[in-house]
Amino acid sequence: MNRYKSISSDANRCNSFLSTDARMIISFCNIHKACKVGKYRIEIKCDSALFLFFVSSSIFSLFLLFVHVMATASVAFKSREDHRKQIELEEARKAGLAPAELDEDGKEINPHIPQYMSSAPWYLNAQRPSLKHQKKWKSDPNYTKSWYDRGAKIFQADKYRKGACENCGAMTHDSKSCMERPRRVGAKWTNTHIAPDEKIETFELDYDGKRDRWNGYDASTYARVIERYEARDEARKKYLKEQQLKKLEKSNQNGEDAPSEEDEEEDDLRVDEAKVDESKQMDFAKVEKRVRTTGGGSTGTVRNLRIREDTAKYLLNLDVNSAHYDPKTRSMREDPLPDADPNEKFYGGDNQYRNSGQALEFKELNIHAWEAFDKGQDVHMQAAPSQAELLYKNFKVMKEKLKYQTKETIIEKYGNAADEDKLPRELLLGQSERQVEYDRAGRIIKGQEAALPRSKYEEDVYINNHTTVWGSWWKDHQWGYKCCKQTIRNSYCTGAAGIEAAEAASDLMKANIARKEAATEDPTPVDEKRLATWGTDVPDDLVLDEKLLADALKKEDLRKREEKDERKRKYNVRWNDEVTAEDMEAYRMKKVHHDDPMKNFLH
Incomplete structure (x- = not known):
């Protein structure tokens, strides 16, 4: 196991950490390096000295130490307090309380990446944190961003060239592969309208590269899609803002000081303006408690749903003797409100779902598995559910x-x-194809009588006391009883008295009809007094006085003078006298016919 020791510029402290067989040589070069020699890791810091250590067991260690010191990247010395702050900053970044570290390109570095992956090797001389050393620096020859330049032309010939397409004159393909319209006379013979040569590109791709559907795709084109969606969201936010302002203006104009139920519901759905910025309160507003980072450490609250919730099932009925609620499984099998109206109940217990939907099918599946197991089948619903379902x-x-x-x-x-x-129909009416012979009188000579x-x-x-059967009497396209001549099947028999009453009613109805017809044929004149407003008909032999x-x-x-002078017009004048023939004649004589061309010569 390696032992790590730190040595300061003080020679005494340095000698205390080293073994007795180590010697120290000082060289002035103002350097701060860290190296590993043999069993020890030595950190050297001095203003004008370079410590080179020789282990007595190996002279070659001097060379290794010198090379390591000269090649190792410079690392700033950190005190214990700085090291503690660095650890706290890393923990805060992992928890999402601090922004993530940025690399050379300004991109965020995931704080959950281990240090041995995020730190660059010493030979890269990395001055700033970066993840470029983890990227694939060798380009794959099987994949390329460039792709075929479709429709590109490279050369336009003036005349036909040997070996070119006989149809269009291009050198890049033959006549069999030509995509142009087949000409009646090819360019080989006309030597005109020579098509330009196509641009042919070759990419050396392997099996996967040739079949990669994203090969040659330019990711920058997706920015247009993002811009389109952002523009749509902005337009939607603007529209919602305008609608909200219109509602506020309308409510202010109407002077509705007391909020209505609809306004209260909208207030419940509206985001709290004290917590959310105005630019974010419209359309899926977000309230973030911590900084949003790449590592996913933030736990923000998105308030785009209703704040009010449905009443919990265990609070619907607080009676201790009501339906039992199991807090472990959060189940309440019985109905907490059995006496309530079923049409108004939102929740009727968990058992209401056991008799609807696919629950019945699952129950039948279990019953079938049990019966099959009792009859010797190796079926178990819990051990092999797929097998049991397939068997069912x-x-x-x-x-x-x-059954079929x-x-x-x-x-x-x-x-x-x-x-x-x-x-x-012939059989239904008693007719058949049997041969029957008749004589001239219609009597059957040979064959069976018709049924x-x-x-x-x-x-x-x-x-009902009838003496004949229903259908024994027929009149006016109706069947009836012959004994009482009634056409109602469930009627009670009235006998001869009913027949006489029916005949008397029929005679009376006929007499009324005849009387009405006679009255319409000979109308009697009716003298009525007509009022003056109706007028009378003028006979041809009228003699006027x-x-x-x-x-x-x-x-x-x-009368006309009174009509012209409104001051002399009487109020509520009622004319009840009759209009005579002389009055009508005077009215016609004084009446002005506006359509008459000789109206100006009458008076």
């Missing part, structure tokens, strides 16, 4: 197959009345 599926398939075979056997033996064709169709009603059964007509004209002029 095969059992169901065989069961359905056996049994059904087919019974149908084949006894037939299936449901699938048979319907009997022809009469049977009624669907019971024959020779008299109900000239004196009454003159009075009517004066009244018409007076």
Whole structure:
């Protein structure tokens, strides 16, 4: 086991740590190095001295020590306090309380990476922490970022060249591999429209490199996708902010001082502005208690869900005699509120899920496994669940197959009345294909008499005091009883009195119909007093009284003057007198016909 000892510039302390057979040589070079010689690790620090130690057992150690001192990277000396602070800083970085260390490129270094991996070797002379020494510095010839330059052209010829494509004239392919439209006369013979040569690139790739679907992909193109999503998120935040401002303005305009239920729900969903910045409070706001680092040590709280939660199942009914709650398994099998309305209950016990969904299938699977085990099958649901499930599926398939075979056997033996064709109508009505001979009078000479169709009603059964069967009487497309002439099947028999009453009702109805028809054919004139607003019809042989007509004209002029002067118009005038023929004639004479071209020459 190596022993590590530290030696300061004091020669006495240095001699105390070294063995008696070691000698010390001092050389002025102002250096601070650490080396390992034999069994000892020696740390040397002085202002103007270089300590070279010789072990008496080996002269070659001087050379090794000198080479090691000259080649070792410079390491700053740290006191005990600095070392303790460094350890505390590393622990804080691992816990996520401090930002991670940055490398030369400004990227964060995961604090959980061990020191033997994060520290660079001494021969790299690393001045700053970095992880570049862990990266693959040799490029893989089987993978390349460059890829085929599709559609690129390199040379445009003026005339056809020997060995070129006979169709287009390019030197990079033959006529069989030409991708251009087949010309009627190729470029070899026309010597015009020579196609340019394509750019051909060759990449030496192995089997995996040729089939790598990401080979030649430029990762920088994904930045466009990120920009598009960021722009969408910004637009969404802006829209939500505008909607929130509109709601606030609307509430201020309406003067709603008392918050409504909807506003309270929105307040519950809204993020606390005292904890979250305004730029982060919209759309999935985050409240981070610790610094977010690459190592994943941060434990932030994301407040994008409802703060209120459903009532715990063990708090639904606080009665000690209610459903039992097992805190270990967090199960409550019975219903805590058995008397509540089922439509309003949110939780009805764990047993309500045992009789729905796939729980019944799982129960049937267990029962099948138990029965199969009792009958000698090596099946165990807990030891081999996949085997038990497969056996149960095969059992169901065989069961359905056996049921189908049994059904087919019974149908084949006894037939299936449901699938048979319907009997022809001739047989249903008593007709058949039997040959029957008749004479001229219609009597059957040879053959069986035609069978009469049977009624669907019971024959020779008299109900409700009837003396005849239902269907013994027919009238107006309705069947009935002949004994009482009723067409209602469940009616009670009324006998001859019912027949007389029915005939009397029929005669009365016919008389009413005849009376109505006679009334419509000979209408009687009805003299009605018509008011002045309706007017009368003017007969052709009307003779007007000239004196009454003159009075009517004066009244018409007076009426028109009253209409023009609103001050002389009476209030609520009601005319109940009749309009005479002279009044109508005066009205027609004084009326102005606006469509008449001679209206200006009438008066």
